[in-house]
Amino acid sequence: MNAFWIILTGSLVATCCSLLGCYLILRRMAMVGDAISHAVLPGIVIAFLLTGSRDTVPMLIGAGLLGVLTTLLIEFFHRYARVQADASIGVTFTWLFAIGIILLSVFAGQVDLDQDCVLYGEIAYVPLDLWITESGLSFGPRTVWTLGVVALLILLFIVLGYKELFLTAFDPAYAAAIGISTSAWYYALMTAVSLTTVASFESVGAILVVALLVGPPATAYLLTDNFKTMLVLSVLAGILASFAGYYLAVWMDGSIAGAIATFIGFEFLLAFLFSPARGILLRRRQVQPVNINQSDSVGKVLS
Amino acid sequence: MILQVENPVVEVHDLTVSYDRKPVLWGIDLTLPAGSLVGVIGPNGAGKSTLVKAMMDLLPTGSGYVRIFGQPINEVRKRISYVPQRESVDWDFPASVFDVVLMGRYGKLGLFSRPRKADKDAAMEALEKVGMESFAKRQISQLSGGQQQRVFLARALAQNADIYFMDEPFAGVDIATETAIIELLRIMREQGKTVIVVHHDLQSAAEYFDWVVLLNMRLVASGPTELALTQELLEQTYGGKLTVLSKVGDLLRKQEFPSREVKS
Numbered sequence: 371m372n373a374f375w376i377i378l379t380g381s382l383v384a385t386c387c388s389l390l391g392c393y394l395i396l397r398r399m400a401m402v403g404d405a406i407s408h409a410v411l412p413g414i415v416i417a418f419l420l421t422g423s424r425d426t427v428p429m430l431i432g433a434g435l436l437g438v439l440t441t442l443l444i445e446f447f448h449r450y451a452r453v454q455a456d457a458s459i460g461v462t463f464t465w466l467f468a469i470g471i472i473l474l475s476v477f478a479g480q481v482d483l484d485q486d487c488v489l490y491g492e493i494a495y496v497p498l499d500l501w502i503t504e505s506g507l508s509f510g511p512r513t514v515w516t517l518g519v520v521a522l523l524i525l526l527f528i529v530l531g532y533k534e535l536f537l538t539a540f541d542p543a544y545a546a547a548i549g550i551s552t553s554a555w556y557y558a559l560m561t562a563v564s565l566t567t568v569a570s571f572e573s574v575g576a577i578l579v580v581a582l583l584v585g586p587p588a589t590a591y592l593l594t595d596n597f598k599t600m601l602v603l604s605v606l607a608g609i610l611a612s613f614a615g616y617y618l619a620v621w622m623d624g625s626i627a628g629a630i631a632t633f634i635g636f637e638f639l640l641a642f643l644f645s646p647a648r649g650i651l652l653r654r655r656q657v658q659p660v661n662i663n664q665s666d667s668v669g670k671v672l673s
Numbered sequence: 674m675i676l677q678v679e680n681p682v683v684e685v686h687d688l689t690v691s692y693d694r695k696p697v698l699w700g701i702d703l704t705l706p707a708g709s710l711v712g713v714i715g716p717n718g719a720g721k722s723t724l725v726k727a728m729m730d731l732l733p734t735g736s737g738y739v740r741i742f743g744q745p746i747n748e749v750r751k752r753i754s755y756v757p758q759r760e761s762v763d764w765d766f767p768a769s770v771f772d773v774v775l776m777g778r779y780g781k782l783g784l785f786s787r788p789r790k791a792d793k794d795a796a797m798e799a800l801e802k803v804g805m806e807s808f809a810k811r812q813i814s815q816l817s818g819g820q821q822q823r824v825f826l827a828r829a830l831a832q833n834a835d836i837y838f839m840d841e842p843f844a845g846v847d848i849a850t851e852t853a854i855i856e857l858l859r860i861m862r863e864q865g866k867t868v869i870v871v872h873h874d875l876q877s878a879a880e881y882f883d884w885v886v887l888l889n890m891r892l893v894a895s896g897p898t899e900l901a902l903t904q905e906l907l908e909q910t911y912g913g914k915l916t917v918l919s920k921v922g923d924l925l926r927k928q929e930f931p932s933r934e935v936k937s
Contacts, residue, residue: 396766452693530785537776541762547729548780548832549750595812597767 375497375511377616380630382517383570384608386524387582388590390563392601395587396539401456402441403583405463406560407567407576409440411470414568419477426516430568437564438557440466493573493626513573520569527562528601535559536597578627582608585634592641592648607637674906676896678706682836682867683728688737690720690727696890697723701737703886703895710862711869712882712898716911719889721871722758725838728869729755741836751780754834756825758841764814770824771809774800777831799831800824804853819850826854836867843872855881878902 394403410433417432440462447458501512509515528535534555537545542552567579574582590604615630622629643651681704688701698720705711713721726732728739730746741749754777777799778792788796800806803823808816816824822842829837843851858868858881872878878885878898885901887893887910894901894910 396763398763533776533779533782533787534784536768536772537779540766540768540773541757541776543726543731543757543761544755544776544828545779546731547750547753547755547757547838549747550779591767595767595814596769597772600767 372497373616375514376493376626377612379493379496379511379513379517379573380612380616381609382514382521383574384582384586384612385521385605386566386570387579388586388604388608389524389528389601390559390566391583391587392590392604393535393539393559394583395591400584401459402444403563404580405444405459406437406440406563407579409463409466410436410564410568411467412436412473415470415473430565433568434561434564436466437560437567441557441560496573516569520565524562524566531555574627578631581631581634585638586611589638589641592645595647611637674894674896674901675703675892677704681705682707682742684740685728686737688727688739689735690723690732691735698727699891701892703892705867705869706884707867708862708865709867709884710858710882711884711886712872712878713869713886713888714872714875714878715888721888722840724888725840725869725871729753729838752835754829754832754837756829756837756839756842759818759821759825764816764821766813768813769809770805770811770813771796773813773824774827774831777828780832796831799827802830802857803827819846822846822850826857837861837869839868839870841871841873843874
């Protein structure tokens with residue numbers, strides 16, 4: 371049963387991260403995902419200090435706010451201080467993460483949070499933290515429920531906002547011209563990334579979140595030319611990595627999160643070598659251009 | 674020579690745009706007549722793209738305002754369309770030609786609704802107009818420059834807007850595509866649409882456009898092509914640069930002996 375809960379947790383995190391990661395890598399913002407996954411730490415600590423509980427909702431709100439603040443700060447430094455985008459990302463998230471670490475260490479006595487846990491996570495403990503009602507009924511691990519709700523929200527977000535997310539990722543200037551708010555969708559996406567990060571940080575840790583945000587989407591990108599297929603493939607790659615990573619860790623008696631991240635890297639390598647579309651070993655022959663008589667097509671312009 | 678018109682489609686009043694406190698456009702005042710093919714012409718760095726983007730309110734403007742169809746731009750977004758520079762997007766994006774053209778329908782669809790059959794038909798029809806229907810399923814990374822431009826044009830056509838802003842649609846395309854595009858633009862003009870085109874080639878400007886805006890940070894001229902595209906005004910626009918002046922000479926010679934073959 372423990373194996374089931376751990377793999378389910380990994381798969382839920384993988385689903386959220388892979389879906390959002392597809393948008394991040396196509397917007398060339400994979401490192402913003404990295405930044406957010408670290409910078410939410412002070413939000414979590416502050417939410418904890420204010421409410422005094424480790425309830426999920428205040429933490430999600432605290433982390434969500436910090437996530438948006440991170441993207442705002444990155445934008446601000448990049449646009450107004452005219453620092454390079456990657457430098458601006460680096461400065462912002464290390465700074466916010468450091469503040470989180472200081473808050474953690476200063477209030478260590480009051481905070482039931484652990485630095486190692488935040489960074490590396492401990493997915494093996496997921497089955498221990500059960501949601502048990504007052505009548506003694508057990509509903510399984512608490513994390514699975516939180517992640518399940520977040521995964522549903524993200525799925526809903528992507529299904530409902532599919533065309534806007536697709537267009538603003540591909541051509542933001544055109545989107546703005548025809549009246550689709552690029553910044554609203556940008557911040558909605560970043561809020562979704564923050565939610566995912568904080569929902570998964572205690573089980574898998576910030577580092578595995580980054581691996582799942584970038585690895586499966588990058589693998590799927592190598593395998594297909596179709597965006598919807600890319601979304602599906604990246605979720606499959608993430609879930610496969612959770613399964614394989616778990617059993618790899620059990621076999622080696624090592625860290626589960628580490629094994630999952632390793633397997634993600636392995637998947638990427640395989641796609642890089644053997645992808646039919648872009649792999650370096652089996653590259654598909656370029657499609658020949660369709661032979662259309664271009665001067666003819668001029669004749670049937672508009673009716 | 675700045676000619677103002679009655680009942681303009683586009684009215685730009687005292688528009689100033691700066692990047693990083695460095696002004697790029699200074700006090701632009703112009704009006705454009707309905708149903709015309711307008712060329713925005715000027716040297717590199719003159720602010721041509723900036724002017725077009727500022728008209729659509731895609732950039733923060735320092736002062737001034739823009740009215741389209743006599744209304745603020747946000748009231749009429751559904752009636753305007755934009756063809757950005759080809760290089761402004763990533764053509765390795767996992768999308769097909771049809772996916773991109775269908776984007777033209779997104780503005781009308783509104784939040785949460787999916788493209789219906791009518792939208793797909795409109796996208797396909799737009800692809801036929803640019804002669805790219807056999808490419809519908811093609812991955813966009815496999816297109817040539819001219820084909821990319823046609824796809825962008827098809828996306829704008831699928832929108833069925835009333836005013837079109839196009840940023841350098843003729844840059845780096847083959848002659849067949851250039852001819853196809855200008856043919857399309859003329860048909861659009863006949864249907865009463867207004868098309869505003871950022872253009873860099875002086876030689877074809879006189880032939881393509883019926884209204885010309887000459888720009889070099891300040892507005893030099895805005896008027897019917899035959900009045901605005903004169904040697905004197907071009908010299909003012911290009912600041913008497915030698916290479917350009919010889920081009921102007923070429924242009925004037927071409928006006929005497931109209932020929933269409935020579936195109937670099």
